[in-house]
């Protein structure tokens with residue numbers, strides 16, 4: 265096991281408010297984490313630190329054996345495959361789907377002067393195929409539906425063969441079929457020993473892919489509970505996270521939750 269994340273007392277202050285408070289968390293390379301918590305809990309802020317887009321105000325964040333604040337973040341960013349709404353918003357709408365995926369090798373959005381090897385093109389094609397987007401390679405990104413964009417973003421996040429994969433609400437906006445297809449692809453990825461560590465933020469326990477191993481529950485910038493999925497994703501911990509009684513069920517490795 266290799267530690268890919270080691271956070272110690274990570275705090276992020278904005279104005280008078282600590283939007284992350286004293287977060288200590290470790291992730292191993294075999295782990296597949298789901299991150300749950302109410303709107304504003306700090307999930308995206310935490311993922312921005314993981315993706316080397318944001319530094320803690322205090323505490324130490326080690327990402328892939330580099331300490332934020334003491335390392336070249338541009339190099340580090342390419343090693344973390346990140347899919348988030350904020351990144352998607354920066355993709356030029358006229359860019360082709362294939363270029364959106366390929367440009368991830370260089371940590372940029374929008375194709376400028378980079379040269380691509382045939383091997384890059386093959387990898388982009390294979391990833392688009394894996395997410396059911398082969399027929400869209402030549403389409404302009406801006407013309408895609410929400411669900412199609414999400415799939416392209418996950419393919420893009422995997423393009424640079426990342427050592428850590430971070431997906432911030434990858435299933436948001438997907439229809440039922442699209443969600444299940446994405447979850448099937450993520451389950452396959454999670455079960456593959458060659459896959460990097462995976463962190464996935466979601467609002468719905470129904471979206472936890474089978475074979476995910478750990479859960480991080482957050483509220484008001486703090487960790488409520490963190491650990492192996494089976495023992496940490498409990499009704500009591502969900503109640504502490506969401507401030508209401510929750511009924512949780514599990515069948516065949518898939519979860520469902522509702523107010524109790």
Ligand SMILES: Nc1ncnc2c1ncn2[C@@H]1O[C@H](COP(=O)(O)OP(=O)(O)OP(=O)(O)O)[C@@H](O)[C@H]1O
Nearest residue numbers: 278279281283301302303304305306307308309310
């Ligand atoms: N630059 C900033 N200045 C002030 N407050 C901020 C800033 N960035 C984020 N916040 C606040 O920090 C809190 C956490 O935001 P974050 O986006 O991390 O939440 P989240 O858990 O991802 O929520 P959601 O589920 O809605 O995506 C929110 O209350 C947000 O308004």
Ligand SMILES: [Mg+2]
Nearest residue numbers: 307308309432
């Ligand atoms: Mg968020």
